[in-house]
Amino acid sequence: MNASELKEIIQIVIQAPIEQFSLEYETVKLSISKRSLPVSSEENLPSESGYHSKPLMVPHHLERDTQVGTIAAEPESAAPIEIASPTVGIFYSSAEPGEDPLIRVGDSVTETTVVGIVEAMKLFNEIQAGINGVITEILIESGQLVQYDQPLFLVKPVGV
Numbered sequence: 001m002n003a004s005e006l007k008e009i010i011q012i013v014i015q016a017p018i019e020q021f022s023l024e025y026e027t028v029k030l031s032i033s034k035r036s037l038p039v040s041s042e043e044n045l046p047s048e049s050g051y052h053s054k055p056l057m058v059p060h061h062l063e064r065d066t067q068v069g070t071i072a073a074e075p076e077s078a079a080p081i082e083i084a085s086p087t088v089g090i091f092y093s094s095a096e097p098g099e100d101p102l103i104r105v106g107d108s109v110t111e112t113t114v115v116g117i118v119e120a121m122k123l124f125n126e127i128q129a130g131i132n133g134v135i136t137e138i139l140i141e142s143g144q145l146v147q148y149d150q151p152l153f154l155v156k157p158v159g160v
Contacts, residue, residue, distance in 0.1 A: 006030065011087060011148055015121060080136050080154035083129060085146040089120035093142035101142070107135050108158070115153055118146060133157045 006028070013021045013032050023030040085091065093101040093116055103115045109129040116127045133155040140152050 015088065080156050081131055081133065082151040083115060083127065083131075083153040083155060085118055085148060085150045085152055086125060086127065087118055087120045088148050089118040089125075089146060091140050091142065091144055091146045091152065092117040092119065092124075093138075103135055103138075103153070105135050105138060109133060109135060109155060127152070129153075129155060131155055131157060132159050 009023065009030065010032065014034075019034050021030075021032045093103070095102065095114075095117065102117075103109065103113070109115060110132050111128065111130055113129045114126045115129050115135070118125050118127060135153055136156045137154040138152070139154065140146060140150070146152065
């Protein structure tokens with residue numbers, strides 16, 4: 001079983017209406033337990049995950065273990081870097097309906113800049129840029145369904 005198969009299994013379990021899941025296959029043991037706990041966006045942030053959730057009821061394992069906002073590759077030149085969707089869900093460009101978008105083409109971003117939100121099963125996951133740079137292209141419109149690892153933004157790295 002390789003890493004991409006594990007990611008696929010985890011995504012399926014996250015979206016499934018179950019509370020616990022266990023798998024043992026050869027040398028791999030995987031156990032997932034969904035427990036709803038109140039989470040503040042300021043605490044329990046994974047330092048390298050590149051995302052955090054708005055204060056709401058979030059399965060505990062999502063806040064600590066799931067990486068949201070994947071980046072295609074580390075830049076070796078000034079070529080644009082993709083910020084991809086962390087999960088299947090509905091993409092939103094603003095924090096609330098009717099508000100201005102969180103980010104526009106030409107905006108500078110840091111690793112912690114929130115660039116969008118993906119709603120999956122009534123859980124709102126804020127996507128952080130994960131890189132210092134300038135937004136060069138927005139590849140999706142607010143309200144559209146996005147797939148796991150689908151590119152959402154292109155960012156030109158700055159200071160690399």
